[in-house]
Amino acid sequence: MTALKFEDQEIPNLDDYATLDKQFIPGRRAIFAIVEASLLELVPEGPVSVLVVGAGGGEEILRHGSDNPDWSFVGVDSYEPMVDLARRHLAETPAGDRAQVEATAIDDLDEKNFDAATCIHTAYFVPDDSSKLAFFTAIRARMKPGTPLAVVDGVGVEGEPQTELLRRIWTRRAVLNGVTATSAENFKKVALSVERQEELLTSAGFERITPIFRGPAIKGCLAFA
Ligand SMILES: C[S@@+](CC[C@H](N)C(=O)[O-])C[C@H]1O[C@@H](n2cnc3c(N)ncnc32)[C@H](O)[C@@H]1O
Numbered sequence: 297m298t299a300l301k302f303e304d305q306e307i308p309n310l311d312d313y314a315t316l317d318k319q320f321i322p323g324r325r326a327i328f329a330i331v332e333a334s335l336l337e338l339v340p341e342g343p344v345s346v347l348v349v350g351a352g353g354g355e356e357i358l359r360h361g362s363d364n365p366d367w368s369f370v371g372v373d374s375y376e377p378m379v380d381l382a383r384r385h386l387a388e389t390p391a392g393d394r395a396q397v398e399a400t401a402i403d404d405l406d407e408k409n410f411d412a413a414t415c416i417h418t419a420y421f422v423p424d425d426s427s428k429l430a431f432f433t434a435i436r437a438r439m440k441p442g443t444p445l446a447v448v449d450g451v452g453v454e455g456e457p458q459t460e461l462l463r464r465i466w467t468r469r470a471v472l473n474g475v476t477a478t479s480a481e482n483f484k485k486v487a488l489s490v491e492r493q494e495e496l497l498t499s500a501g502f503e504r505i506t507p508i509f510r511g512p513a514i515k516g517c518l519a520f521a
Contacts, residue, residue, distance in 0.1 A: 302352075302421050303375050310381055313353050319473040320480075321417065322466065322511045328359040328416075330508050331446045334518055335360070335367075335412050338444045342366055347410040349435055350418025351397050352378025354385035360414070361391025370407050371397035402434040410438055413445040413521075420450045420488055424496070428488075432500035439521035445502065448509060448516035451490050462512040469512070490515055 318324050335346070344367045348356055351371025361367055369391070373379045379399040386392030398405070413435055422428045435445060452459030470480040493515070494505050502519035509516030 347413040349415040354382030369395040
């Protein structure tokens with residue numbers, strides 16, 4: 297199965313990415329707040345290293361790093377312009393001093409033994425041939441045993457009535473937020489059922505999959521390495 301590539305989406309100016317995501321993604325702020333609270337609940341006090349997979353733009357490092365001075369971040373992203381945006385966005389912020397963002401695939405990252413990982417709005421760009429399982433397996437291989445991964449992803453099944461209804465709601469909300477109807481229609485036509493996502497995480501060795509967020513065609517969960 298092929299997946300939409302992030303770089304194939306029509307984003308005229310990448311610098312508008314943070315604004316666009318707020319317009320497009322229902323609960324964007326809530327998602328960051330819930331992921332931050334989840335990590336605070338689960339990671340030890342003191343220095344914590346967080347792996348951020350799909351760190352382009354720098355949003356989660358900025359949001360999760362600002363109030364947590366003991367957390368440091370290693371971000372990977374496969375699309376150089378988004379890495380560049382993350383570096384620019386993080387420059388001269390307190391979180392930026394504790395972050396490195398690399399244009400690399402997760403399999404090529406040497407660092408291991410992370411205390412936590414996040415993968416927000418990213419896994420659905422990885423095709424569900426053997427690539428998505430390899431992707432989750434590579435993330436788990438870089439985490440300490442038992443540590444939490446927070447995954448937030450688009451979910452649904454193409455053509456299935458509930459998914460299609462949720463997408464229409466998604467589209468209307470984006471339009472209400474000022475996005476043009478055409479851009480809203482073009483955005484993120486990606487499908488992976490909740491069951492398939494859980495199956496992949498389990499096959500990659502993750503345990504205790506715990507839902508933390510549900511929105512229209514979006515789901516967030518914790519999975520433990
Ligand atoms: C929708 S953006 C989300 C960025 C960030 N996580 C956020 O929530 O603001 C998706 C990001 O995933 C990156 N990406 C897509 N496939 C990837 C892969 N296989 N490995 C790493 N990053 C990937 C894209 O380049 C893009 O920067």
